[in-house]
Amino acid sequence: MIKYPSPSRLARELKGRRIKSLGRRGKYLLFHLDREKTLVLHLGMSGNLRLLSAGELGRRLESRADSSDLQGLNKESRQKDRHHERIRFELSGGKILSFEDTRTFGKVFFYGKDEKPRALAGMAAMGREPIERGFSSAYLADRLRNRKAAVKNLLLDQRICCGVGNIYANEALHRAGIRPDRPAGELTRVELEKLARALRTVVRDGIRWCGTTLDDDGYKLPDGKRGGFQRYLRVVGRAGKQCRCGGVVERIILGGRSSYFCPQCQS
DNA sequence: CTTGTGTCCTGTAGGC
DNA sequence: TGCCTACAGGACACAA
Numbered sequence A: 001m002i003k004y005p006s007p008s009r010l011a012r013e014l015k016g017r018r019i020k021s022l023g024r025r026g027k028y029l030l031f032h033l034d035r036e037k038t039l040v041l042h043l044g045m046s047g048n049l050r051l052l053s054a055g056e057l058g059r060r061l062e063s064r065a066d067s068s069d070l071q072g073l074n075k076e077s078r079q080k081d082r083h084h085e086r087i088r089f090e091l092s093g094g095k096i097l098s099f100e101d102t103r104t105f106g107k108v109f110f111y112g113k114d115e116k117p118r119a120l121a122g123m124a125a126m127g128r129e130p131i132e133r134g135f136s137s138a139y140l141a142d143r144l145r146n147r148k149a150a151v152k153n154l155l156l157d158q159r160i161c162c163g164v165g166n167i168y169a170n171e172a173l174h175r176a177g178i179r180p181d182r183p184a185g186e187l188t189r190v191e192l193e194k195l196a197r198a199l200r201t202v203v204r205d206g207i208r209w210c211g212t213t214l215d216d217d218g219y220k221l222p223d224g225k226r227g228g229f230q231r232y233l234r235v236v237g238r239a240g241k242q243c244r245c246g247g248v249v250e251r252i253i254l255g256g257r258s259s260y261f262c263p264q265c266q267s
Numbered sequence B: 001c002t003t004g005t006g007t008c009c010t011g012t013a014g015g016c
Numbered sequence C: 001t002g003c004c005t006a007c008a009g010g011a012c013a014c015a016a
Helices: A006-014 A054-069 A075-081 A118-124 A135-145 A152-155 A166-176 A189-208
Strands: A002-004 A019-025 A026-035 A038-042 A047-052 A086-088 A096-101 A106-112 A250-254 A257-261
Touching: A006 A106, A038 A047, A047 A054, A054 A096, A106 A118, A118 A152, A135 A152, A135 A189, A152 A166, A166 A250, A166 A257
Parallel strands: A002 A106
Antiparallel strands: A019 A026, A026 A038, A038 A106, A047 A096, A086 A096, A250 A257
16 A cells, blocks of 8 residues: 555654644645655545554454454454554554555555655646635536546546545535536536536535545544534435435446436436 | 546455 | 355556
8 A cells, every 4th residue: 555655664754753734635635744744645445544542552452352252153243343454653642543444445655845756646637626716617617628428437537626536426416416427528507517516515515524424334534433424415325215306316337436316306 | 638447455235 | 154246435557
């Protein structure tokens, strides 16, 4: 998961450094350190950050020992409480910042002021944030003009609008009343206006409610609490159920990803 | 340049 | 019980 530099050099570089501030760019988490260095984490599909006290870490080790006593008896319950810790950052005051990630699609980078690792080309090429000023229907129109791909696939392209993933793309399209499979270049000015507004709303609310926790082993806050945006999902994970308009939510595959929409209120 | 597909990796759920 | 397939919060490389 450590893309740059090598794990041993990263460990050496981080030792004794101070975290001065935190930031975010799209789905990349930025730890601004002293001496103009930056640590970048990307959680991928299944990544989680946990902030643990030394005591919590100890208790966690005990429960791990307990579960391994089960040996072959109950494979399921042994796997359920695996933490999949991949990287452990030891902070001052005995706190632990643990990077857990079952599927290991998460990524870590570290670089200095005038350094631009190749591995971070993806971050450098990112488009605008839906919640930054300058993200408008005109911007979207410019990026989607003449594109024939399904609009939802282009919303997932971080070069066009960053920080939006499968959940928020589906939800924004529903709020905008646009089918996910519409060719992006065909959207009218009015639809682009609705879409820009819906993206802003969904990203803002997603942040306000601290993210989306779909199930127990999904995304969690660093203290282990669940996010809150799942309460406001209107189509994601609701195939076959009623839309608020009375229609029935459908699920289709676009670009290999599940896409949810209501054929009655999205066109 | 654009578009669609396969891939990385681990785990769960459901059908037979 | 095992074995199979499909699917899961992302983002690349690659071929056409």
